[in-house]
Amino acid sequence: MIIIKKIIEVINSENNNSFLVVSHTSPDGDAVGSSLALYHSLKKLGKKAEVSINDEIPTNLLFLPGAKNIIKFNGERFFDVIIVVDCSDLRRVGIKNIQDCCKILINIDHHQNNENFGDVNYVKTNVSSVGEIIYVLLDSMEIDISKNIALNLYTAILTDTGSFRYSNTYPSTHKIASELLDRGINPDEVYREIYEKKSLESLKLLSLALKLLKVNKDKNIAWVSLKNEDIKQLKVEEKDFEGLVNYPRIIDGVEVAVLFREKENNLIKVSLRSNSRLDVGEIAYNLGGGGHKRASGCELSGNIQEIEKLVLNEIEKYMYK
Numbered sequence: 314m315i316i317i318k319k320i321i322e323v324i325n326s327e328n329n330n331s332f333l334v335v336s337h338t339s340p341d342g343d344a345v346g347s348s349l350a351l352y353h354s355l356k357k358l359g360k361k362a363e364v365s366i367n368d369e370i371p372t373n374l375l376f377l378p379g380a381k382n383i384i385k386f387n388g389e390r391f392f393d394v395i396i397v398v399d400c401s402d403l404r405r406v407g408i409k410n411i412q413d414c415c416k417i418l419i420n421i422d423h424h425q426n427n428e429n430f431g432d433v434n435y436v437k438t439n440v441s442s443v444g445e446i447i448y449v450l451l452d453s454m455e456i457d458i459s460k461n462i463a464l465n466l467y468t469a470i471l472t473d474t475g476s477f478r479y480s481n482t483y484p485s486t487h488k489i490a491s492e493l494l495d496r497g498i499n500p501d502e503v504y505r506e507i508y509e510k511k512s513l514e515s516l517k518l519l520s521l522a523l524k525l526l527k528v529n530k531d532k533n534i535a536w537v538s539l540k541n542e543d544i545k546q547l548k549v550e551e552k553d554f555e556g557l558v559n560y561p562r563i564i565d566g567v568e569v570a571v572l573f574r575e576k577e578n579n580l581i582k583v584s585l586r587s588n589s590r591l592d593v594g595e596i597a598y599n600l601g602g603g604g605h606k607r608a609s610g611c612e613l614s615g616n617i618q619e620i621e622k623l624v625l626n627e628i629e630k631y632m633y634k
């Protein structure tokens with residue numbers, strides 16, 4: 314509670330007028346939705362606010378109010394306050410020395426391995442998403458949650474909980490979602506915008522992924538490896554990879570699912586998911602990434618087959634420990 318008071322004090326202070334909200338590269342619904350909700354709220358308070366994500370915004374999130382105002386900050390201006398959301402460490406922001414671009418750095422996050430890099434750190438792990446934290450913050454500040462803010466927060470929560478399916482769906486999550494629906498959000502319309510405007514090519518990618526699916530001999534680890542040369546032939550975009558890792562995860566008996574994806578030659582994005590027992594956040598952290606108990610990831614450089622072997626070995630160590 315004391316930390317929330319400190320954040321409110323920093324936001325309300327007359328000495329602080331220029332604000333920048335930033336989130337991580339490879340942005341997801343929580344990164345974009347939470348940043349935009351905060352950006353709209355700061356503007357409502359009469360602050361000079363900007364929002365930056367140093368990467369492409371997935372096209373299925375461009376319907377979010379304010380998404381077109383997101384800039385790519387290059388680290389060459391100074392703000393009174395920078396608020397970093399949904400980032401376990403500053404490297405995820407993709408802006409060098411961002412901590413030197415402001416008087417006060419605020420860190421708002423829900424990842425278990427958060428490095429507490431801010432001057433003020435508000436890290437809560439028993440919530441679904443940063444969207445949930447921002448809702449509580451706005452509620453404490455008695456800021457009127459407009460439909461635009463509600464739509465951004467609802468999207469943050471919806472996407473980080475896999476549509477209220479994952480183990481990070483708490484009673485608080487449904488209570489807050491209910492409050493947001495009261496602001497006039499249509500859940501069917503949001504769902505359709507995010508998940509049901511698939512291209513034919515993205516279904517071909519799914520077909521390829523299912524063809525490449527493998528399991529270990531005990532059938533408790535399942536994975537898909539997508540090589541650059543295979544993906545290149547399909548006209549797919551960033552958002553089309555989202556959710557692919559869930560297919561190996563839903564096989565009965567599988568505890569850990571992995572998606573290996575060669576983004577560029579020899580740069581491999583690894584997505585890890587677990588069902589009930591293994592802490593894949595810890596496994597990813599040991600591989601230089603991070604995340605949560607049930608969903609995590611990292612990026613590794615090297616040959617995709619060798620990385621596959623390395624990561625699967627690491628998972629087996631935890632599986633049979």
Ligand code: 5GP
Nearest residue numbers: 401584585602603604605608609610611612
């Ligand atoms: P996804 O597999 O959907 O990209 O990511 C799942 C979770 O793992 C997210 O919470 C995300 O923040 C975290 N994550 C994914 N990639 C990385 C990474 O390279 N570094 C860190 N620290 N976390 C990651």
Ligand code: MN
Nearest residue numbers: 343399443473
């Ligand atoms: Mn998140």
